[in-house]
Amino acid sequence: MRASLIQIAVNEDESVDSRRQRVAALVRQQSGADLVVLPELWTTGAFAYEEFGREAEPLEGPTYEVMAKAASDAGVWLHAGSIPERDPDGPLYNTSLIFSPSGELAAAYRKIHRFGFDKGEAVLMGAGRDPVTVRLPGTTLGVATCYDLRFPELFRSLVDAGAETLVIPAGWPERRRAHWTLLAQARAVENQAFVLACGTAGTHAGVPQAGHSIVVDPWGEVLAEAGPDEQILSVDFDPAKVATTREQFPALKDRVLGLEPPRR
Numbered sequence: 001m002r003a004s005l006i007q008i009a010v011n012e013d014e015s016v017d018s019r020r021q022r023v024a025a026l027v028r029q030q031s032g033a034d035l036v037v038l039p040e041l042w043t044t045g046a047f048a049y050e051e052f053g054r055e056a057e058p059l060e061g062p063t064y065e066v067m068a069k070a071a072s073d074a075g076v077w078l079h080a081g082s083i084p085e086r087d088p089d090g091p092l093y094n095t096s097l098i099f100s101p102s103g104e105l106a107a108a109y110r111k112i113h114r115f116g117f118d119k120g121e122a123v124l125m126g127a128g129r130d131p132v133t134v135r136l137p138g139t140t141l142g143v144a145t146c147y148d149l150r151f152p153e154l155f156r157s158l159v160d161a162g163a164e165t166l167v168i169p170a171g172w173p174e175r176r177r178a179h180w181t182l183l184a185q186a187r188a189v190e191n192q193a194f195v196l197a198c199g200t201a202g203t204h205a206g207v208p209q210a211g212h213s214i215v216v217d218p219w220g221e222v223l224a225e226a227g228p229d230e231q232i233l234s235v236d237f238d239p240a241k242v243a244t245t246r247e248q249f250p251a252l253k254d255r256v257l258g259l260e261p262p263r264r
Contacts, residue, residue, distance in 0.1 A: 004033040005213045009202035009230035010045040020066045027070040037198040038081030039169045040146045045204030046171020049120045056086035072103030081169045091126035107134045115147040131157045139165045139239035146170035149183045164242040168197040177210040188216040201230045218245040
């Protein structure tokens, strides 16, 4: 399977609509890939809190339309990163969109863990409740977003639901880049799964972004890693390695905590 992670630079001088069109063109260029992944909140910038309300859109809004068409044109599975979603009956959400190669919406995931410590995203957006997996030919994706990476229990629930490849779009800051790499490898090792973590480049509201999108195999080996600037990180990986790893080193079978108690 070939995955392409598009590490988008968010430039405050570029309009949101111009960025949508530019990113759609980049997606179309990945027509030989099986899966394309975009970062978190790439339309606005993950730290541009004042833009969330102004640029929020319904689920099937302009980003949905442009990305659905790009996925269909390229014939790829597309994790279109996340958008500030405006629910007509509720708050804003940090919502990821996943499209099939026909351009159909395969899944939407509302970010469960909101960043900000009672500021920013934590107060401006509602929290999702439901873990999401998506079945692709050859692998099952488990979906998480940025700050979710710090909460291993979410990834356990994704693995329990059948996830073999964990996909994590993010807007991760440069000052905590060491955590980004460490946690991506930890989630891969402890869940014996591939991790595809796609970050942003550039600066969001004065916050330099880490970049360094990364692909990690089930043994924790880094298969590919980007630099700090906008680029496309493409990697070939074998989803069958998940089953092989879990058979050769069946640590997941020894889990005790977090499992349902036996029925009497």
